[in-house]
Amino acid sequence: MIGTMAQAAPYVGYVYPNETDIPWSVLIVIYPYITGLVAGAFIVSSLFHVFGMAQYKPVARFALLTAVSFMFFVPMPLLLHLGNPQRAFNAVLTPHWTSAMAAFSYVAGFYISLLLLEIWFAFRADIVALSKTTQGPLGTVYRLMTLGSDDVSPRALALDHKFATVLAMIGIPAAGGLHGYVGFLFGSVKAREWWSSDLMPIIFLLSAIVSGIGLLIVLYVVYSRIRKVPVDQACMKGLARTMWAFLLVVLVIEGLELLEMFYKRLEGIDMVQRLIEGPIRYGMMIQWGGSLIVLALLTVLIVFRVEGKALVRGLVISGVGMMIAVLAMRWNVVIGGQELSKTMKGLLVYYPEILSHEGLVAVAIVFTCPFVVLWLITRFLSPWEPEPS
Amino acid sequence: MTQEDKKIEVKGSNLVRRNFFLRMLGIGTACAGTWVGSGNLVARAQSAETAAAAAPKIPDYDWNKHKWAFGVDATRCIGCLRCVEACKAENGVTQDAHHFRTWVERYVYLEGDERAHVDSQSDAQNIAASGSEKEFRFDNRYKDAKVEKAFFVPKLCNHCTHPACVQVCPTGATYQTKDGVVLIDHSYCIGCQYCVQACPYGVREFNHVMGVTDKCTWCYHRITKGLQPACVEVCPVEARVFGDRNDPQSPISAFLRNNRVSVLKPETGNAPNVFYVGIDKEVC
Numbered sequence: 001m002i003g004t005m006a007q008a009a010p011y012v013g014y015v016y017p018n019e020t021d022i023p024w025s026v027l028i029v030i031y032p033y034i035t036g037l038v039a040g041a042f043i044v045s046s047l048f049h050v051f052g053m054a055q056y057k058p059v060a061r062f063a064l065l066t067a068v069s070f071m072f073f074v075p076m077p078l079l080l081h082l083g084n085p086q087r088a089f090n091a092v093l094t095p096h097w098t099s100a101m102a103a104f105s106y107v108a109g110f111y112i113s114l115l116l117l118e119i120w121f122a123f124r125a126d127i128v129a130l131s132k133t134t135q136g137p138l139g140t141v142y143r144l145m146t147l148g149s150d151d152v153s154p155r156a157l158a159l160d161h162k163f164a165t166v167l168a169m170i171g172i173p174a175a176g177g178l179h180g181y182v183g184f185l186f187g188s189v190k191a192r193e194w195w196s197s198d199l200m201p202i203i204f205l206l207s208a209i210v211s212g213i214g215l216l217i218v219l220y221v222v223y224s225r226i227r228k229v230p231v232d233q234a235c236m237k238g239l240a241r242t243m244w245a246f247l248l249v250v251l252v253i254e255g256l257e258l259l260e261m262f263y264k265r266l267e268g269i270d271m272v273q274r275l276i277e278g279p280i281r282y283g284m285m286i287q288w289g290g291s292l293i294v295l296a297l298l299t300v301l302i303v304f305r306v307e308g309k310a311l312v313r314g315l316v317i318s319g320v321g322m323m324i325a326v327l328a329m330r331w332n333v334v335i336g337g338q339e340l341s342k343t344m345k346g347l348l349v350y351y352p353e354i355l356s357h358e359g360l361v362a363v364a365i366v367f368t369c370p371f372v373v374l375w376l377i378t379r380f381l382s383p384w385e386p387e388p389s
Numbered sequence: 390m391t392q393e394d395k396k397i398e399v400k401g402s403n404l405v406r407r408n409f410f411l412r413m414l415g416i417g418t419a420c421a422g423t424w425v426g427s428g429n430l431v432a433r434a435q436s437a438e439t440a441a442a443a444a445p446k447i448p449d450y451d452w453n454k455h456k457w458a459f460g461v462d463a464t465r466c467i468g469c470l471r472c473v474e475a476c477k478a479e480n481g482v483t484q485d486a487h488h489f490r491t492w493v494e495r496y497v498y499l500e501g502d503e504r505a506h507v508d509s510q511s512d513a514q515n516i517a518a519s520g521s522e523k524e525f526r527f528d529n530r531y532k533d534a535k536v537e538k539a540f541f542v543p544k545l546c547n548h549c550t551h552p553a554c555v556q557v558c559p560t561g562a563t564y565q566t567k568d569g570v571v572l573i574d575h576s577y578c579i580g581c582q583y584c585v586q587a588c589p590y591g592v593r594e595f596n597h598v599m600g601v602t603d604k605c606t607w608c609y610h611r612i613t614k615g616l617q618p619a620c621v622e623v624c625p626v627e628a629r630v631f632g633d634r635n636d637p638q639s640p641i642s643a644f645l646r647n648n649r650v651s652v653l654k655p656e657t658g659n660a661p662n663v664f665y666v667g668i669d670k671e672v673c
């Protein structure tokens with residue numbers, strides 16, 4: 001309920017009295033998670049738009065729409081979490097620049113603008129065609145969306161392509177920046193032992209890409225089913241390899257980070273160990289177990305050149321698996337960091353609420369919205385190439 | 390009472406009750422606004438400093454003339470918790486065992502133990518002993534134990550010279566005054582709680598009714614009128630010392646001159662301005 005505190009977190013050992021009121025709820029778990037999905041989806045579209053990898057063409061435009069649909073909802077969990085959301089603009093109008101959080105609206109605003117621009121160039125020819133064939137109010141919307149530019153000569157289209165490429169090129173560092181930035185929000189908090197790591201931005205970024213590719217695979221297969229068209233095999237194979245590569249790197253880096261932490265055994269390591277064995281035990285199992293299983297599965301798919309239905313099935317399992325594993329990773333970081341007391345003498349346990357504006361139902365609603373919006377957008381602007389008849 | 394005084398002295402009486410509609414309205418407009426945020430160059434021109442309040446207009450007070458600091462003599466503290474109760478009453482702090490501007494920790498070494506047993510007034514057993522979450526006392530659990538060493542450590546905001554909370558506040562609602570106090574503008578705070586995360590000392594707490602973060606102000610509304618902070622005033626054994634470092638005769642100047650002091654968690658680089666006497670390595 002608004003105006004009251006969630007249930008006080010139970011604890012063991014000694015924690016500062018104020019710590020029993022856990023500041024960042026499960027909503028803040030979903031925030032970096034959604035941002036990550038955006039970054040991952042975007043990277044896939046860039047593989048085609050920037051690097052010209054033709055096998056990703058079938059999903060390139062769909063990936064852009066996926067990215068923007070999720071990006072629209074990135075601010076949502078943050079706003080729901082604020083004690084005074086009606087003042088959110090204070091951080092925009094008078095940003096306090098020493099704060100990483102002050103940059104949020106600018107980073108997010110820049111990225112959304114970039115995405116919308118890139119989408120416009122990538123879809124302009126379609127929009128022009130639709131504006132000519134669609135009647136009624138919808139036709140007017142399409143005509144407005146052409147922004148008065150209805151030249152679809154080969155020269156103009158080539159120019160579109162060039163613009164889309166340039167925007168995608170800017171988009172890669174921007175996507176990296178967007179998510180590296182989220183990692184920085186956590187990694188720069190020196191008061192939190194479990195967050196304060198120089199590797200946080202890079203780990204966040206890489207795991208984001210893996211989860212985004214996973215999402216894209218699942219969505220692509222589901223949409224293909226709905227459209228009753230075969231899934232593009234070359235595209236699937238490409239996605240399998242990309243996901244495998246990013247997953248491998250992220251596992252190595254995360255593994256090295258843990259290894260170093262436990263090898264150095266700096267003060268407080270006992271508590272970190274108890275955190276891993278205690279409150280975030282299941283989270284860690286899902287994160288690491290899930291990632292390793294997916295890695296093994298992907299390796300099998302790639303090494304044995306699995307094709308057809310088996311490949312699709314294997315990849316959907318991998319995609320879902322990575323989405324769950326990365327969600328667990330976000331939980332382990334965001335919640336785990338707060339469960340480790342700043343006293344380094346105690347552990348708290350966070351139980352999410354169910355019905356409040358910071359509860360699981362709110363999270364489920366926030367997370368459903370991008371899927372609905374994506375579905376609406378694809379009805380309005382089909383990202384799929386016309387079927388060769 | 391001037392406007393600024395009111396702002397600083399946030400009492401239970403002037404709590405702003407937000408309603409659900411406002412909240413939803415805010416979410417809607419802000420959500421839409423984020424999309425156009427990057428284009429808002431005019432807004433960007435307004436610097437962060439405008440967020441920090443200008444010098445409060447307090448009669449006969451010039452914040453350039455003072456440098457406040459706080460001392461804690463842990464060897465004197467008897468754990469009576471009058472300071473905790475006085476603070477809650479003076480500052481309208483949420484009346485439960487999870488929100489404090491100041492608190493007291495108890496460190497007990499039993500015979501043969503290497504590590505101290507630590508608890509505070511919030512500990513469930515202590516709450517049971519006091520019978521409510523509005524009054525506080527330490528229970529008598531070590532009555533029959535062989536205690537080797539025991540002491541109390543009062544805690545409060547350190548009003549750090551390099552405060553992590555100020556650094557991370559996205560709006561400038563948390564700011565540092567010229568006289569060395571760290572304050573929160575409750576009319577500007579958006580309630581993101583980034584500062585709660587960033588404070589290494591756990592001294593920040595969230596006021597769920599107002600939707601803003603709160604913490605010790607060294608009773609800024611009192612000290613700027615020549616009074617002592619409420620906790621210092623009520624401490625029966627002078628374990629808490631407060632004063633102006635610019636005045637060599639002040640209690641804090643004498644305290645710092647006459648004692649070998651330490652600060653909490655110096656490794657964070659926060660450079661606290663609460664100075665301790667009589668704490669040991671176990672104090673967190």
Ligand code: SF4
Nearest residue numbers: 546547549552554588
């Ligand atoms: S003790 Fe914490 S809240 Fe107080 S000034 Fe230092 S960092 Fe800020």
Ligand code: SF4
Nearest residue numbers: 558578579581582584
């Ligand atoms: S909650 Fe803290 S960091 Fe956030 S706006 Fe308020 S004072 Fe600043």
